[in-house]
Amino acid sequence: MIRLGEYNTLQILRTTSVGLFLGDEENNAVLLPNKYVPETFEIGDELEVFCYLDYDERPVATTLEPAITLNEFQLLKVVDVNEYGAFLDWGLEKHLLVPFREQRNKMQEGQWYVVFCYLDNKSNRLVASNKLDKFLSNEQLTVRVREKVELIITRQTDLGWEVIINNKHKGLVYFNEVFKDIAIGDLMPGIIKGIRADNKLDISLQPLGEKILEPAANKIYKTLEAHGGYLPLHDKSDPEAIREELQMSKKTFKKGVGTLYKARKIEIKEDGIYSLSN
Incomplete structure (x- = not known):
């Protein structure tokens, strides 16, 4: 069966003035127009093609790669x-x-x-x-808390960003947990943060719990080094100043700073933090 909207591996059956006719094991045939015919071929060769309907509503094959396929x-x-x-x-x-x-x-x-x-x-x-x-459902979830998932950002709401999860489910990333620029259509990894009683899914764009400390500490330290060993940020800094400089919340910043301080990598002063390697 030749599947519309999908890639099909078909065999070259014969040549004509308008292109190649390709067929499957059930004797279904489709035209591959001349403009897509490979420079060299032999009858019986197999080609991977994408099939859809042409302007005359007839199945046609192409070697072009569409930006979207069936059920995506x-x-x-x-x-x-x-x-x-x-x-x-x-x-x-x-x-x-x-x-x-x-x-x-x-x-x-x-x-x-x-x-x-x-x-x-x-x-x-x-x-x-x-x-x-219409094409998403949370009735029977195929994910669990702390599982890594693939996301597509779909739209902005009053609470945050709605996302498609693994091409199946719908979820939400709250604004106060977004620490980088994102836009509709962005593809990115995420983590299932929570599953509510009604099966609504809360999503995090960064590791949960203690796992966030090390990446946060590393990011703070790298930014510190890039600024000559000094950042004018501390526990009384405005949260927006921290978000603008480091793309993280103040809570995460404080935990990261605590990790660096315990590791004796920084010194904390009233005007900011200093790298002990400088």
Whole structure:
């Protein structure tokens, strides 16, 4: 079976004036247009191709790599909006449609959105949606507390940043636990910080508990060295000044400083901290 929206390994069946016909073990065939035909080949060779519908709604193969495949989330740019919906650039000749019914808010040309790619059962076409909650579920969780996970940043709320977890679940990173610049569409690792009674997931972008001390101490010390062995930060410093300089909370900063002090790597004075190696 030739799978739309996915990579297929198919065998070269025959050549024609318009390209190569490729087939699977069930005698299904699809055209690979001339522009994608390799310079050298033999009948019977296998090729890995991506399959989707062309402008005439016929299955077609390509050697181009799309930015998103079936059942995936990805950040894509709107390149056109017309009476049918919004069209996304996904790296292929024919743009990916987001019907109006699948838009959380009306999409704007030139803007970027996190979307999900799926196969529409009625039209058998690949389409996208940015109503992401339809494709996420926390009913049966496949993660546990302290597990490392992969995240996609999806949107900003009053409490923090909503994220997609392992392409399956929905979670939240609270603003007071974000110590670096992040944006919608960013891919990054995270850790399951907590699971609530209603299966809502709290996410941390840095190691939990004691594990955060060593990285924090190392970061403070490296920044200290880069500033000639002195930082004008201490336990009475404004939290925003600490966040701006070190991208960490004041609580984490104080723990990191405590670790460095116990290791006799720094000296703490009223005007800041000093490296003992300088």
